[in-house]
Amino acid sequence: MKAIVRLPSYAKAQSRYEVSSISRLTRRRSNVIVGDFDLDEIADIEREGGEVYPDVQFQLASTDYPFLPERDAARFWERDYGEFSxxxxxxxxxxxxxxxxxxxxxxxxxxxxxxxxxxxxxxxxxxxxxxxxxxxxxxxxxxxxxxxxxxxxxxxxxxxxxxxxxxxxxxxxxxxxxxxxxxxxxxxxxxxxxxxxxxxxxxxxxxxxxxxxxxxxxxxxxxxxxxxxxxxxxxxxxxxxxxxxxxxxxxxxxxxxxxxxxxxxxxxxxxxxxxxxxxxxxxxxxxxxxxxxxxxxxxxxxxxxxxxxxxxxxxxxxxxxxxxxxxxxxxxxxxxxxxxxxxxxxxxxxxxxxxxxxxxxxxxxxxxxxxxxxxxxxxxxxxxxxxxxxxxxxxxxxxxxxxxxxx
The missing domain is CATH 3.40.50.200 (Peptidase S8/S53 domain)
Known part of the structure; x- marks a missing residue:
């Protein structure tokens, strides 16, 4: 799962960044790391006293941006009345x-x-x-x-x-x-x-x-x-x-x-x-x-x-x-x-x-x-x-x- 993780210390984050088996680690800032984690890694991080923040999906005010989940709400800004000069x-x-x-x-x-x-x-x-x-x-x-x-x-x-x-x-x-x-x-x-x-x-x-x-x-x-x-x-x-x-x-x-x-x-x-x-x-x-x-x-x-x-x-x-x-x-x-x-x-x-x-x-x-x-x-x-x-x-x-x- 993708997540933002805060480890209890910078040293632990530094060590994990260098030797981790995380499949795709994309960013590290101080004691915060961002990447893809499996369930065993999540459990290990939490045992170390770290905090795991699951990925949250933001949305445009639209129903059809192809990279985002479908919204079941009514229309928002997408009312289109066609072209005019x-x-x-x-x-x-x-x-x-x-x-x-x-x-x-x-x-x-x-x-x-x-x-x-x-x-x-x-x-x-x-x-x-x-x-x-x-x-x-x-x-x-x-x-x-x-x-x-x-x-x-x-x-x-x-x-x-x-x-x-x-x-x-x-x-x-x-x-x-x-x-x-x-x-x-x-x-x-x-x-x-x-x-x-x-x-x-x-x-x-x-x-x-x-x-x-x-x-x-x-x-x-x-x-x-x-x-x-x-x-x-x-x-x-x-x-x-x-x-x-x-x-x-x-x-x-x-x-x-x-x-x-x-x-x-x-x-x-x-x-x-x-x-x-x-x-x-x-x-x-x-x-x-x-x-x-x-x-x-x-x-x-x-x-x-x-x-x-x-x-x-x-x-x-x-x-x-x-x-x-x-x-x-x-x-x-x-x-x-x-x-x-x-x-x-x-x-x-x-x-x-x-x-x-x-x-x-x-x-x-x-x-x-x-x-x-x-x-x-x-x-x-x-x-x-x-x-x-x-x-x-x-x-x-x-x-x-x-x-x-x-x-």
Whole structure:
């Protein structure tokens, strides 16, 4: 079985790493090891006083990502109303105008900052992500060497929303059109994520390659906690160490509130449906709203945006804020899709792009200051913070606050 294992001492982990019969050991960090274990090895580790954390499968807000178990829930973001021309309906351009991203580009366009998209990969021929924007780093995930491919399309969407550019044949800019993009294709399991995060933290902790932002548009899609993650889980510890090293982690809130899956009411900002690492105080969690800045209407898919306060949040409630998702958006190799919403999957990369705008101008800003800036610059909304957090992401207000034009 795949698992993350914490041994009682570094020495034991070092010894096991060197001589273990584990069939495929993929990563070791201090006294934590990640790999494939048989039942005898698990029993031996537990006799030594070690802790075994079974692999946990995260999911996109979709029913058909080929690497993930089938979901029996109703639809989430996948309502597809077919193609239409940019002039006949809403698109990514409208969403960027909604969050006032173009108004921030006189201040910064994200140059020098890298956004890692941990997702389904990124399509090689995606015109909004031309070769000069692509990081050459090959992260040792389950898809090492295959990161610049995306047979599903979701990762390409997220990359274009965060940092796409129209300068090389693409139709749309993203929030940070001059930021670089690092493709990380993953099976979205806790063991694969551990390997990915560990490698990225090791590479970017000294900031010699500039600032990194990690976008994570996936979640545990469920209606109640099943307790796989606690505050002492090795993956939680790893994320905290990355944030301490100056790497922001942006997560989608999840799409688990309404529409048959959890039998919650669209108009209510409870119960909690933001689970596991997506709800940590150390990460930035983003929900979604429609064109009217709402996620509480039964007639809108946006009612699926997960509610706070968050399973593991201790110091502040989740989500941190919300972003709008609707209309025509770049999608994989097939061109563009028109969707009623892009889920919270499409909201998270907007926040990641906004962070890139800030870090390009203020490369020494701490993660805590960055998170606080985005929350304090958000446009306040009338609904409860458990529905919409601090309010609507607003890039213009971020710049105004940085320049001292608003308090």
């Amino acid at each position: 940019p002039a006949s309906g809403f698109s990514l351009d409208d969403v960027l105008n909604h969050i006032k991203a173009p108004e921030a580009w006189h201040f910064s366009r994200g140059s020098g900052v890298t956004i890692a998209i941990v997702d389904t990969g990124i399509a090689t021929d995606r015109p909004e992500i031309p070769s000069f924007k692509r990081s050459s780093i090959d992260v040792p995930s389950e898809f090492a060497g295959q990161h610049w491919s995306d047979s599903f399309g979701h990762g390409s969407m997220c990359a274009c929303i965060a940092a796409g550019t129209s300068s090389d044949g693409g139709l749309y800019n993203g929030v940070a059109p001059d930021a670089n993009v690092l493709a990380v294709k993953s099976i979205l399991s806790s063991t694969d994520l551990y390997v990915i995060y560990d490698d990225l933290i090791e590479r970017f902790s000294d900031k010699s390659e500039g600032r990194l932002i990690i976008n994570n548009s996936f979640a545990l899609l469920r209606c109640a906690s099943t307790g796989e993650f606690t505050l002492d889980h090795p993956l939680v510890d790893l994320i905290k160490s990355g944030v301490s090293a100056g790497i922001p982690f942006v997560f989608a809130a999840g799409n688990s509130h309404y529409d048959g899956a959890c039998d919650n009411r669209a108009g209510e900002c409870y119960p909690n449906t933001i689970w596991s690492i997506n709800s940590l105080d150390e990460v930035f969690c983003v929900g979604a709203v429609d064109g009217e800045n709402s996620n509480q209407s039964e007639s809108s898919a946006h009612a699926n945006s997960s509610r706070g306060p968050g399973e593991l949040s201790m110091l502040g409630d989740k989500p941190d804020l919300v972003a709008p998702t609707y209309g025509r958006v770049p999608w994989g190799n097939i061109g563009y899709k028109t969707l009623e919403w892009w889920g919270t999957s499409g909201a998270a990369p907007q926040a990641a792009g906004a962070m890139a705008l800030v870090l390009a101008a203020y490369p020494n800003m701490s993660v805590e200051e960055l998170y606080r800036l985005l929350r304090e610059s958000a446009l306040p909304l009338a609904s409860s913070k458990h529905c919409t957090g601090a309010g609507l992401l607003n890039c213009e207000r971020i710049v105004q606050k940085l320049l001292g034009h608003i308090s």
